[in-house]
Amino acid sequence: MELPHSVSDGVATVVIRHPAKRNAMTAGMWRALPPLLDGLSADRAVRALVLTGEGDTFCAGADISTLRGSPGEAQELAVLAEEALAAFPKPTLAAVRGYCVGGGSQLAAACDLRFAEEGALFGVTPAKLGIVYPASSTRRLVALVGPATTKYLLFSGELIDADRALRTGLVDEVLPAGELGKRVAEFTRVLVSRSQLTQAAAKEFANGRTDRDAHWAAQARGSGDTAEGVAAFLERRQPRFTWSV
Template sequence: MTEHATATQAAEPADRTEDLLVTQEGGVATLTLNRERSRNAINIGMYRALPDLLRTLDADPDVKVVIIRGAGDKSFASGADIKEFEQERSDATKAKNYNEKVAAAEHAIEEMSKPTIAMIHGFCIGGGAGLALSCDIRFADTNAKFAITPAKLGLVYSLESTKRVVDLAGPSRAKWILMSGLQIQAQRALELGLFDELLAPEELETYTYEFAATVASRAQFSVRAGKVMVGKVTTGQVADDQATLDLRNSSFDTVDFAEGVRSFMEKRPPVFTWTGADG
């Protein structure tokens, strides 16, 4: 893949980091947590840089799907960088500021209009799990290990982060995960709904990128609207309102709807062109 951008454009020098890399091939962008020597532990600079970087990807009409992964094949992310905690979380005021940066990074992933896929090799622990759970889909290898560890550090998981666990695993299993802080093996994480697919380590990358390319080839208005609809369901909406009716009905005015019908009638693959750039 060709290098597309790096996370070195944040507003302040303190927010700059070489620890986030973005590459792009076709409509698929890859955001890599680039600290392989520390098992891709997430430092405060990475948390600070993620929102602007993700907003840039979301605004790029050439990007249709974003894959988030860790450098190498041993770890997605081993957690937040605990070596920073004595400095960055040494009192309630500093901890509040740190927690806000973490929440902003997770929100930026969750609130992207485009699909996000976490590709999980190996360790997906603590803050790494937080980022992965913020993605729309999680594919993992059979060596993956998942854990959410506040109970091992004397911390409290946020309500929004807790909801993501409950949405996937259910309330009692979420309690088991949060109360124990135990590492969950890949097969069990799949059974709990924390992972969506489980692949051999040598197959994970190919499968993930082929799936991303498939999604990128679909009608993007439909893809993004589907994400909106699922989001509304998970926040408790159970019936259409005017916004969801308008969203559904507006699809009939897109160039992709016309192309989808035309290609079906002509018995050929569709060529979808809607990117959202024109509103």
């Protein structure tokens, strides 16, 4: 199975594609994601990344048939892919239609932002399979929705709709049917127009890396982005930021 990807106007789009099983992730797909992200991270033309599913489903989880042989190995692959996505140094956004369940929720939670279409369904379902959800994934979920909602999702394995996901903080925006693609394109245009310096520092700080103030202060002094941003504001024009990851 493939993870098709493209780059256009500063935005990399990675597509989860496994239509026979609602875009469930196979072992090969989990393995393919970290090196793909490494390559996109190194591409200076990429300023933001969108993760989405093919068609009307984001990702229905892990392909259960791959769990029969070695469930521990399958989970390890999923965690490595999740951590690679979380570590991507540029803004990431999950664009969710339909089912976002199990491993799909792991991937969506590892993105910086999540936009969903009305009708999307979210669930974290290891309790249905007797699987211990990884500690790192649990902590990430707690950081997004708090301990009470995390327990609800993990204890029950029940699905929640997009409106409840929005209320709990699992998603950032919910769009009417047919409007998700337009809104994602609009918002990513905003992201690529902003300072990568600001974004990279903010991402580290928000993710708990609080020991790099001096590093980012030095980057700011040497970048010219601050001077450009102030000049552009005073001259009432769009800034031309040059610092890149």
